[in-house]
Amino acid sequence: MKAVICTKYGAPEKALKIAEVKKPTPKTNEVLIKVYATTAHIGDARIRKADPFFARFVFGFFKPKKNLVLGMEVSGEIETVGKNVKCFKKGDKVFAFTGFSLGGYSEYKCLPEKSKSFFRNGLLALKPENLSFQEATTIPAGGLTALKNLQKANISKGQKILINGASGSLGTFAIQLAKYYRAEVTAVCSEKNFELVNSIGADKVIDYTKEDFTKSNEKYDIVYDAIVKSTKFRCKRILNRNGIYTNNSQLPKTEEKDLLFLKELIENNKLKPVIDRVYSIDEIVDAHKYVDTGRKRGNVVIRIIDSE
Numbered sequence: 001m002k003a004v005i006c007t008k009y010g011a012p013e014k015a016l017k018i019a020e021v022k023k024p025t026p027k028t029n030e031v032l033i034k035v036y037a038t039t040a041h042i043g044d045a046r047i048r049k050a051d052p053f054f055a056r057f058v059f060g061f062f063k064p065k066k067n068l069v070l071g072m073e074v075s076g077e078i079e080t081v082g083k084n085v086k087c088f089k090k091g092d093k094v095f096a097f098t099g100f101s102l103g104g105y106s107e108y109k110c111l112p113e114k115s116k117s118f119f120r121n122g123l124l125a126l127k128p129e130n131l132s133f134q135e136a137t138t139i140p141a142g143g144l145t146a147l148k149n150l151q152k153a154n155i156s157k158g159q160k161i162l163i164n165g166a167s168g169s170l171g172t173f174a175i176q177l178a179k180y181y182r183a184e185v186t187a188v189c190s191e192k193n194f195e196l197v198n199s200i201g202a203d204k205v206i207d208y209t210k211e212d213f214t215k216s217n218e219k220y221d222i223v224y225d226a227i228v229k230s231t232k233f234r235c236k237r238i239l240n241r242n243g244i245y246t247n248n249s250q251l252p253k254t255e256e257k258d259l260l261f262l263k264e265l266i267e268n269n270k271l272k273p274v275i276d277r278v279y280s281i282d283e284i285v286d287a288h289k290y291v292d293t294g295r296k297r298g299n300v301v302i303r304i305i306d307s308e
């Protein structure tokens with residue numbers, strides 16, 4: 001089957017190669033997904049760069065393990081199921097986080113129907129009915145990370161939350177989720193993204209190129225630094241007395257019910273993905289170069305096959 005393998009750590013054009021690799025066979029507890037779409041996720045880009053360094057302990061120390069296929073998120077259709085699989089059947093349309101098993105940049109991916117570990121095995125669920133495959137593939141990693149950060153901060157109705165990095169993947173999910181919890185959202189982004197963040201619910205905006213939000217006179221119940229450019233210490237003065245700072249570190253356990261919760265929000269039109277660009281699998285190098293700019297708005301999709 002066709003896949004993108006990561007042969008070296010470094011720049012996209014040096015690291016990523018289109019190759020033929022063996023089609024996987026599902027174990028008894030796994031499903032085989034025919035992948036329609038995946039993402040150029042910032043996590044994939046960071047593994048490609050071995051950033052942070054400890055990624056080498058997981059994915060190969062001197063160079064990536066043989067035939068390492070990146071890809072943290074997938075959507076597609078189940079082609080076959082292992083003999084012990086109970087919850088899914090051939091033809092089911094699914095979306096998934098692949099965890100450290102990665103493997104989304106390929107025509108087929110096996111995943112267990114029930115995950116024992118979010119990070120090791122990922123999470124699988126039926127695709128939201130009102131999303132295309134290209135839309136659905138952008139949800140799992142960013143949606144779950146944003147959700148867990150807001151839940152960890154005990155977000156609730158009427159609270160004031162500041163979201164830094166509001167125009168990125170996490171930021172665009174976080175704004176909509178915070179509005180679902182009926183919080184008042186201040187979005188920090190550059191002026192060119194004001195219209196985007198307002199369109200998905202931001203109540204106030206701060207242009208980070210003109211104003212340092214950590215020096216603002218406003219006080220917040222929650223600061224979610226989704227782009228991780230500040231510290232808890234620097235944000236102390238803009239937090240209320242019991243205010244909470246969160247920045248993607250130490251995520252609590254993430255389970256299937258969390259992915260199903262996002263699916264429900266989407267199907268009730270409370271959450272929608274923001275897609276910046278769509279590339280074909282043959283344009284994977286360009287897609288990663290774009291992610292590396294740090295300027296993407298929402299998510300970047302990789303089309304594996306033309307499904308819609």
Ligand SMILES: NC(=O)c1ccc[n+]([C@@H]2O[C@H](COP(=O)([O-])OP(=O)(O)OC[C@H]3O[C@@H](n4cnc5c(N)ncnc54)[C@H](OP(=O)(O)O)[C@@H]3O)[C@@H](O)[C@H]2O)c1
Nearest residue numbers: 042141142145165167168169170190208226227294295296
């Ligand atoms: N996405 C995930 O699922 C996930 C999961 C866990 C951890 N993380 C980590 O979380 C961080 C954010 O991930 P992401 O996927 O949301 O990133 P992203 O989509 O690549 O973020 C890009 C956005 O950030 C904005 N930005 C850049 N510098 C900024 C600054 N100094 N202040 C405010 N906005 C700024 C950019 O807008 P401008 O063009 O206006 O600068 C751009 O729209 C990364 O460190 C990532 O490794 C991500």
